[in-house]
Amino acid sequence: MKYPLKVNGQQLEADVDADTPLLWVLRDTLKLKGTKFGCGMAQCGACTVHLDGEPVRSCVTPISRVGDKAITTIEGIGTDAIGAKLQQAWKILDVPQCGYCQAGQIMQAVSLLRQFPKPTEQQIGDGMKRNFCRCAAYHRIKQAIQHAAEQEA
Amino acid sequence: MQIANPQRRRFLQASAALGGGFLLSLYLPPWRQANAAETDDMAHLSAHIRIHSSGMIEIMSVIPEIGQSIKTSLTMVIADELDADWANVIVETAPLDSATYGRQSAGGSRSIPSHFDQHRRIGAAAKQMLIAAAAQQWQVPASECRASNSRVLHQASGRSKTYGELAAAAAKLDAPTLDKVTLKKPSEFTLIGKFTTGVDNDAIVTGQPLFGIDVDLPDMLYAVFHKCQVFGGKVRRSNVAQIAKLPGVRHAFVVDGVDDFQGISSGIAIVADSWWQAEKARRQLEVEWDEGWAKQQNSPSFDQQAEQLWQQPPAATLSREGDVTQGFSECSKVIEAEYRYPFIAHGQLEPNNCTAVWQQHKLTMWVPSQAPDRGRRQVADALNINEDDITVHVTRMGGGFGRRLFNDYMVEAAWIAKQAQAPVKLLWNRQDDFQHDYYRPGGYHKFKAGLDANGQLHAFSDHFVSFGHNGRPLLAASMHASEFPIGFVPHLQYGSSLIAAQIPTGWLRAPTSNAMGFVFQCMLDEVAHAAGQDPLAFQLALLRRSDAKPANGFAPQRMAAVLERVGQLSGWGKTLPKGQGKGIACYYSHAGYFAEVVHASVDAKGAISIEKVWAVGDVGQFIVNPSGAQHQVQGSILEGLSQALYQKVEIDGGAQVSNYHQHKLLTMDAVPPVEVEFLPSDNPTTGLGEPALPPVIPALCNALFVATGKRVRQLPIKPEMFA
Structure with missing residues (x-):
């Protein structure tokens, strides 16, 4: 079935089964490889993307439920002021170890900073606890969020 | 990991690159001879350094990047000795060609010790050739020239040339002998020791394909x-x-x-x-x-078999010093304890995958x-084809x-x-990954320790029950005969017995040490408390025994130094409120010395909070990249805490774990601060991927004992034991 999709501001189309998770449409049909597969059960957060600005786990979001919502992925988040600040902070503070979870971390952090522009430690803990980092680069992730929060947009 | 012959001597070879550039590579003469027909293409592919006439410098990353930051750290080493401007260095992943590059695997914290010195020399050799090329053009002695930021300078005349301008001329010179090049003094380093961000960071944060x-x-x-x-x-x-x-x-x-x-x-x-x-x-x-056969195996039956095996003498003796039977008879106090830990999985976040193309009998x-x-x-x-065709x-x-x-x-x-x-x-999907892992094997230890009238450790024994197949331990299921405190106790005996099992097992970060650190360092803490001594003072006294016979390259003074320092850093010895405690532990693995302190608290319901962790490590002379180094230590410590608090793979025929909810990871809300300090020592620089992990688990368990008076002797920790 054909699904028109708005991805990172571009109008695209995917011809896939209705139950295909958005993750696989992004990765394998649209060739946007930044969104990652980790657990397939909305546990780890590696596949986090935004639908109309809200974070969702794309591994459990069937394409049929996306509708006309605007999809934003790690490839497109740099055009968002908060997204750009976070990407910059991630680089300066050298957040990644293996780097595999970081697309999901950044997408989650964008929504955290939208909700809490100057988050407390506890807000960072609660907001980010569903994004696993197997390398446990958590200290740097936290520092980068705090660093980005201090920067002017 | 095995390397065929680490001493095989390699020679440097310079050659020209397309467009007038410079290539520098190592080669093994026999390999070159066997491939005498190889063209410049091959040299081009396998070069360590390529300097383009544009000035761009490509440096090869020879070790697989798994998050240990080696792609950045080892190329920094070449760039530093080369005096390259890091801003115009591009890092490329080397082809798989171990005849040229030497060891190309990532394991055992071996990448830095096996490549650090060689990479320095390759960088220094290239710099020497660029300086020689400039000196030749200017007709001045090379000793009057120096290099800085991808340029060669002749101060007396004020002349300078970029590496790009010199590349073609340098390519025509004979390469120096690798062990004759002059290396920098540490005070001259421009990159080694500086916080350097990852070379793939841009691609990672913008979601470019990499994995x-x-x-x-x-x-x-x-x-x-x-x-x-x-x-x-x-x-x-x-x-x-x-x-x-x-x-x-x-x-x-x-x-x-x-x-x-x-x-x-x-x-x-x-x-x-x-x-x-x-x-x-x-x-x-x-x-x-x-x-x-594997259908009949399960975790409860493993536990029962371990108990039965403990009733008998160990099937094999691993090591023996003095006479333990006599030793124990001379003791005024004997402490016995049984320790257990489970099988655990790796759970690396990217599920296993591989892409292959089969074409005309080649892959x-x-x-x-x-x-x-x-x-x-x-x-x-498996496919019965030649390696050369892959x-x-x-x-x-x-x-x-x-x-x-x-x-x-x-x-x-x-x-x-x-x-x-x-x-x-x-x-693979995540379930495949958890159910078809090469698990860290579980194990059982029955310890006995004896103190003499002066409160000194006089006799020590361990009956280790592990897993085997056809009478041989499964992979990573054996114990080193040199496990501490061997050499520091007059009478000691380690023995082992095996439970028959058919389980794929293997190396998990700090293999064997991740479990041995737990059992041995908790047991020694028990002994210290039984002796009425402060655990830090007890360990220091043990390490400083005048009759000690350290084995296997273990340097007790290095361990004592990191222990003392972590004691100072953590405020060891200060009284804490009820329900709180600090624990200390140390462990030597992968040539690294680490001592760690955990501050933990337990509430009335038995819930554990980890307030802070301090770690002090000695991995030799240099910390190549402080950013990656801190990452490795903090990551190892948090991983150890995840293992201690959550992780277990129950066996029933196969692994009864399907996803992360059954094999949890520490998450952002539970992460304690982790303070890291390195004590540089005048020893060869060694790796950091693993040695910081083992001490944190016993340090946590020892802290929980201080907080609650209860001993954790089985992993993962069950909070209900403190309720």
Whole structure:
């Protein structure tokens, strides 16, 4: 079935089964490889993307439920002021170890900073606890969020 | 990990690159002779350094990147000695060519110790040649020239040339002998020791394809491979013919498999137009398995067998010093304790995958592998083809932790691609990953320790019950005969017995040490308390015994130094409120010395909070990249805490774990501050991927004892024991 999709501001189309998770449409049909597969059960957060600005786990979001919502992925988040600040902070503070979870971390952090522009430690803990980092680069992730929060947009 | 002959001497060779550039590579003469017909292309491919006439400098990263930051750290080493401007360095991943590059696997914290000195020399040699080329052009002695920021300068005349301008001339010079080049003084380092950010960071934060799972080829098909949940089970009957007719499915077939956890397993391959179609088709599989011997094994029966084996003397003696029987009879106090730890999984976040193309009896593969050389051998064996017919591209990988030292998924991808006669990407799902791991083996230790009238450790024994097959320990299920406190106790005996099991086991970050650190350092803490001594003072006194006979390169003064320092840093000895405690532990592994303190608290309901962790390490003379170094220590510590608090793989035929909810990771809300300090010492620089992990688990358990008076002797920790 054909699904028109708005991805990172571009109008695209995917011809896939209705139950295909958005993750696989992004990765394998649209060739946007930044969104990652980790657990397939909305546990780890590696596949986090935004639908109309809200974070969702794309591994459990069937394409049929996306509708006309605007999809934003790690490839497109740099055009968002908060997204750009976070990407910059991630680089300066050298957040990644293996780097595999970081697309999901950044997408989650964008929504955290939208909700809490100057988050407390506890807000960072609660907001980010569903994004696993197997390398446990958590200290740097936290520092980068705090660093980005201090920067002017 | 084995290397054929680390002493095989390599020679430097310079050559010209296209467009007037400069290439510098190492080579092994016999390999060169055997390939005398190789053209400049080969030299080009295998160069360590390429300097383009534009000034761009390419440096090869020779070790697979798994998150240990080696792609940045080792290339920094070349760039520093080369005096390259880091801003115009581009890091490329080296082809798999260990004749040129030496060891190309990521494991054992060995990358820095095996390449650090050589990489310095390669960088220094290139710089020497660029200086020589400039001196020749200016007709001045080379000793009057120096290099800085990708330029050679002649101060007296004020002349300078960029490396790009000198590249073509340098390529015509003879390369120096590797061990004759002059290295920088540490005070002259420009990069080594400086916080340097990862060379792939830009690509990571913008989601560019980097990882094995991101590989994409024209007309590529996608595969899943379904195996029996019971280890070693074989397909007896299935509905594979119906599966082959499902939408999008191009091939579905049974693989018979072999009786070897390193070879191809029995299973069913499904190859489809998309991974989702293959995965969906898999859900309709109906398979009757021949589950074999492994069906009868399970964790409760392992526990019972360990108890029974403990009633008998150990089946084998691992080490013996003095006479323990007599030693114990001379003791005024004897402490006995039993320790247990479970099988655990790696759970690296990027599921196993590999992309393979089979064309005219040759394979091309893209693989996230920590040991791609060995993977290539395994593929050659399984498919009965020549290694020379397999080209391997190593990708960045989403975590390793030792899992990708095993190449089962590489063999599967090769097998499926050959059968499908098409480019195929094999991708496991998370359940495959947890149920077909090479697990950290569980184990059981029955300790006995005796103190003499002065409160000194006088006798010590351990009966280690582990797992084996055909009378031999499973991989990573054995114990070093030199485990501390050997050499520091007059009477000591270690023995072992084996429980028969058929479980794929293997190396997990700090293999064996991740478990031995727990049991030995907790037991020594028990002994310290029984002796009425402060655990830090007790360990220091033990390390400083005048009659000590340290084994296996262990330097007690280095351990004593990190212990003392972590004591100072953590405010050791200060009284804490009720329900709180600090624990200390140290461990020597992978040539690194680490001592750690954990501050933990336990509330009335038994809930554990970790307030802070302090770590002090001695890994020799240099910390190459402080950013990566801090990452490795903090990551190792948090990983150790995840193991201690949450992780266990229950065995019932196979592994009873399907996803992270059953094998949890520490999450952002529970992460304590981790303060890290390095004590540089005048010793060779060694690796940091592993040695910080082992001490944190016993340090936590020892802290919980202080907080509650209760001993943790089994992992993972059950909070209800404190309620």
